[in-house]
Amino acid sequence: MTGSTRGFGHDTTTDEVLEGIDLGGRLALVTGASGGLGAETARALASKGARVVLTVRDLARGEEVADGIRKSTGNASVECEELELGDLASVRAFAERFLARHDALQILVNNAGVMACPFGRTSDGFELQFGTNHLGHFLLTGLLAPALVGGAPARVISVSSRGHQQSPVVFEDIGFEERAYEKWAAYGQSKTANILLAVELERRLGARGVHAYAIHPGVIPTDLSRHMEPEDFEHVRRRSGGRLRLKTVESGAATSVWAATAPELEGRGGLYLEDCHVAEVNDAEGATEGVRSYALDPDAARRLWSVSEELVGQGFAL
Ligand SMILES: NC(=O)c1ccc[n+]([C@@H]2O[C@H](COP(=O)([O-])OP(=O)(O)OC[C@H]3O[C@@H](n4cnc5c(N)ncnc54)[C@H](OP(=O)(O)O)[C@@H]3O)[C@@H](O)[C@H]2O)c1
Structure with missing residues (x-):
C-alpha cells in the first residue's frame, strides 16, 4: 500500500490523523x-475547528450527537x-x-x-441499498457541486466498503428485477457504485480543485449490523479468511478523516483508501484487501453517472 507518509495503519485513530491539522474556516x-x-467523523473534524453540518433521519437523536460534539469541543459550530x-x-x-445558508463547502x-x-x-x-447508499448520495453530491466548486479546494468522501468485492454494478439488472434478490450482492453493488462515483467525480471536478475518494473504514461493531442474522456474521468471518480484526469507532472513522484532510492526498483523487493508505488493485479470488479493478473502471464510472442521472430524473452539467 502507498500514500501515507506518517506511518498510519489499521489502528490509527481520528485524533492521530488530525494531529497538527487546523480546519478553521472549513465547512464539513x-x-x-x-x-x-x-x-465520530463529525466530532473529529469539529475538534480541529471545522464547522460541521450533521444530517440525520431522527432530529432528536441528531441534536443529542450535536450537543455532545459542542460539549467535547468547547462549543464548535454544529448544525x-x-x-x-x-x-x-x-x-x-x-x-x-x-444552499440557501452556505455557498461554499470544503x-x-x-x-x-x-x-x-x-x-x-x-x-x-x-x-433499498442501491437507492440509499448510491442514488441518494449521487443526487446530493450533484446538487451540492456548485458549493463544492465554490469552496475549493474541496474533497468528497464516499464511505464504501470491502463489501464492494461481492459485486460490480450489474447494469443489466441494477434493481434485481430479473435475478433473485441477494442481500450481500445488493450491498456489494451499492458499495462499488460508491467507488465509481468517486472516480467519475474526480474526472469531472478534479481540475476545479474538488477531489473525490472512496474508503473502506474497516470492520467496526456499529448499528450497521442491525439486519444481520447469525449466519451473516459467519459469512463475514469466512470472507475475511478467518482473520477478522475489529476496529474501534475512532479507528474506523480515521480513514474518512484522512481522506478529508491528508496533505499527502493534495491535488489527486479518484482513489480507494483503506487503513489510511491508498489501496492497490487486487483482483485475486478471496482477496480481503485492496480494490477490485471493476470498481475503478472509468467506463463503468461514466456509465453509472448517466444511468444515475436518468434514475433520479436530473442531469448535472459538471
Ligand atoms: N461498520 C462497519 O464495519 C463498516 C464496514 C464497511 C463499511 N461501512 C460503511 O460505513 C458507513 C457508516 O456505517 P456505520 O458502521 O457507522 O453504521 P451505522 O451506525 O448504522 O450508521 C449508519 C448511518 O446511516 C444512516 N442511514 C441509514 N439509512 C439512511 C437513509 N435512508 N437516509 C439517511 N440516513 C440513513 C443511519 O441513520 P439512522 O440512525 O436514522 O438509521 C446512520 O446514521 C456506511 O456507509 C457503511 O456501509 C461500515
Whole structure:
C-alpha cells in the first residue's frame, strides 16, 4: 500500500490523523451522523475547528450527537439537519435549505448507509441499498457541486466498503428485477457504485480543485449490523479468511478523516483508501484487501453517472 507518509495503519485513530491539522474556516457535511462512524467523523473534524453540518433521519437523536460534539469541543459550530436518502424529495429539500445558508463547502462525507437488509424499496421505488447508499448520495453530491466548486479546494468522501468485492454494478439488472434478490450482492453493488462515483467525480471536478475518494473504514461493531442474522456474521468471518480484526469507532472513522484532510492526498483523487493508505488493485479470488479493478473502471464510472442521472430524473452539467 502507498500514500501515507506518517506511518498510519489499521489502528490509527481520528485524533492521530488530525494531529497538527487546523480546519478553521472549513465547512464539513457528514451524512448519517446519528451515531457510528458518522458521529465520530463529525466530532473529529469539529475538534480541529471545522464547522460541521450533521444530517440525520431522527432530529432528536441528531441534536443529542450535536450537543455532545459542542460539549467535547468547547462549543464548535454544529448544525443538525434532517435528510432521508431513500427519498429524493427529501434530498432535494435538504440541498435547497443547505444552499440557501452556505455557498461554499470544503468537505462532504457521504457516510450514511444500510447493509444487507431484506429486499425493500426506497420511496421512489429503487432497491433499498442501491437507492440509499448510491442514488441518494449521487443526487446530493450533484446538487451540492456548485458549493463544492465554490469552496475549493474541496474533497468528497464516499464511505464504501470491502463489501464492494461481492459485486460490480450489474447494469443489466441494477434493481434485481430479473435475478433473485441477494442481500450481500445488493450491498456489494451499492458499495462499488460508491467507488465509481468517486472516480467519475474526480474526472469531472478534479481540475476545479474538488477531489473525490472512496474508503473502506474497516470492520467496526456499529448499528450497521442491525439486519444481520447469525449466519451473516459467519459469512463475514469466512470472507475475511478467518482473520477478522475489529476496529474501534475512532479507528474506523480515521480513514474518512484522512481522506478529508491528508496533505499527502493534495491535488489527486479518484482513489480507494483503506487503513489510511491508498489501496492497490487486487483482483485475486478471496482477496480481503485492496480494490477490485471493476470498481475503478472509468467506463463503468461514466456509465453509472448517466444511468444515475436518468434514475433520479436530473442531469448535472459538471
Ligand atoms: N461498520 C462497519 O464495519 C463498516 C464496514 C464497511 C463499511 N461501512 C460503511 O460505513 C458507513 C457508516 O456505517 P456505520 O458502521 O457507522 O453504521 P451505522 O451506525 O448504522 O450508521 C449508519 C448511518 O446511516 C444512516 N442511514 C441509514 N439509512 C439512511 C437513509 N435512508 N437516509 C439517511 N440516513 C440513513 C443511519 O441513520 P439512522 O440512525 O436514522 O438509521 C446512520 O446514521 C456506511 O456507509 C457503511 O456501509 C461500515
